[in-house]
Amino acid sequence: MSGTERNLPTVVCIVGPTASGKTEMSIRVAERCGCEIVSADSMQLYRGMDIGTAKPTEKEMRGIRHWMLDVAEPTENMTVVRYAEMARRCCDDIIARGKLPLIVGGTGQYVNAVIRDENFAPSPENSELRERLAEFAKTHGAEALHDRLKKADPESAARIHCNNVKRVVRALEIIELTGKTLSGVYAEQEPPKDVYDAVMVGLEPTPRELLYSRIDRRVGVMLEAGLLEETERLMKAGFSETSFQAIAYKELIPVIRGEESLESAAEKIRRRSRNYAKRQLTWFRADKRIKMMTYRNADEYALCAEEICSMIKQKTGR
Numbered sequence: 001m002s003g004t005e006r007n008l009p010t011v012v013c014i015v016g017p018t019a020s021g022k023t024e025m026s027i028r029v030a031e032r033c034g035c036e037i038v039s040a041d042s043m044q045l046y047r048g049m050d051i052g053t054a055k056p057t058e059k060e061m062r063g064i065r066h067w068m069l070d071v072a073e074p075t076e077n078m079t080v081v082r083y084a085e086m087a088r089r090c091c092d093d094i095i096a097r098g099k100l101p102l103i104v105g106g107t108g109q110y111v112n113a114v115i116r117d118e119n120f121a122p123s124p125e126n127s128e129l130r131e132r133l134a135e136f137a138k139t140h141g142a143e144a145l146h147d148r149l150k151k152a153d154p155e156s157a158a159r160i161h162c163n164n165v166k167r168v169v170r171a172l173e174i175i176e177l178t179g180k181t182l183s184g185v186y187a188e189q190e191p192p193k194d195v196y197d198a199v200m201v202g203l204e205p206t207p208r209e210l211l212y213s214r215i216d217r218r219v220g221v222m223l224e225a226g227l228l229e230e231t232e233r234l235m236k237a238g239f240s241e242t243s244f245q246a247i248a249y250k251e252l253i254p255v256i257r258g259e260e261s262l263e264s265a266a267e268k269i270r271r272r273s274r275n276y277a278k279r280q281l282t283w284f285r286a287d288k289r290i291k292m293m294t295y296r297n298a299d300e301y302a303l304c305a306e307e308i309c310s311m312i313k314q315k316t317g318r
Contacts, residue, residue, distance in 0.1 A: 008197040010316055011091055011101040011115060014308070015040075015284055016203035017277035018106055019214040021301060023056050025203060026104040028305045030064045033102075033312045036094045038087055039068040040105030040114065043246040045083065046074045048234055051227045052248035054218065067094075074234055074243040084113035088195065100318065101196075108283040109159070116192040124177040133169040148172060153181035158282065163272075164245050199315050201308055202284045206294040215273045219266060222248060232256050247272050 012035065016022050026037050039045065043053040047070045055069060067090040072078045091101040091114065103111055137145040146162035152175050160167045171182040178185065205211040231252040244250055251268045254260035284290050293308075295301045312318055 008194055009091075009095045011103055011196040011198050012308075012312055013040075013103045013111055013115065013198050013200040013290075014203065015104075015108065015111055015200065015290060016106060017211060017280040017284075018273055019054075019218045019277070020106075020203040020205055020211065021214075021295075022104050022106065022203055023054070023060065025301075025305060025308070026102055027056075027060070027062055027064055029308050029312070030102055031062065032305075032309050033100060033316075033318050034098075035100045035102035036065040036067065038090050038094070038101050038103045038114070039066060040087070040103050040107055040110040042078070042083070042105075042107040042110055043243065044069055044105075045071050045078060046076075046243050046246075047072065048230070048237070049074055049243065049246060049249070051222050051225050051230045052246060054222070075238045075240050077240045077242045080109055080113045083110055087114045091196065100312070100316065103198075106280050108280070108287070112192075115196045115198045116194055124174065126173065126177055129176060130169055130173055133172055134165065137165045137169070142168070145169070145172070153183055155183040156181060158279070161245065161276065161279065163247075163250075166241050197315075198289065199311055200287070200290045201304075201311070202290045202292040203304065204281065204292055204294045206296060210296065211277060212274050215277060216270050219248070219270050219273065223262075223266060228252055228255065228262070247276060 012029070012033075014022055014026050014029070026035075029035060030037055041053060041055075043049055044055045045068055046053075049055070056066065068083070068087050071086060087103070087110075091103070094101045103114060105111060133145065136148075142163050142165050145165065145168050146157060146160075149160070149168050149171055150157040153171060156171045157168075160171060162168070174180065174182050174185060180188075205214060227248060231249050234249065235253060235256060239249070248269050251265045251272070252262075255262050255265045285292060291311075293304045295304050
């Protein structure tokens, strides 16, 4: 049964890799279609993590109301389940006031958790096993641990960032405790049910070199805007295991400690951001609900905005 047949409330989702132009696009669409924006960025929800997450400024928001920004301290571990509960309350509030929720972000799992009742794996736990896996990551590196997951469960490995040690450990823990892969456990469960009737679009600058140049330019802008100083403030206040996974911050910690040059750290940020963007694109392209829109220049970017607004009008009459 489709979302329309079940008469579910409508939401719009704009997704895409980092530096693909989601923020500006969401503002353009919100201005024209009466939307309020719900962030689905797993790091913009942390207070004080502004420059490194490219969190929109008041000026960039242009008076459009934004939700799910600055809702947790960097010392907190925000879970997908908690995020989804909070974001749905925001969407329902927006809908109740006759506005249209516009969910925007590059964290595909967060978007899915809001619009669908996702089934999360059961929780067999073994603290000794978990500690052993975490110790392996400390000794051999996060990538080595992620390689173990690639061999055991390639599908889950493709969805979990190699630096998200907590989730990699969890996936390997489930394999050892249940004999099943995380993706296999999900496959055995009831399929998720839609909570909203979602219009989903994805942005993709093309060719790939355009996206990479946008990423490189963004890193330069962040550093000029004071990313190093922001990282130093956050170091003093403390990171959680979750917030510490944010690209751009942990690469600068060795610089602050005098262990690495700023130039070397900046190159790591660029490289890891590009790799992250590739994984994001793989995720979004695999989701057949998402209409991917490519653009090569400002004119084509404007045409994407027109098409999104046309889709919304067709769906909602706005």
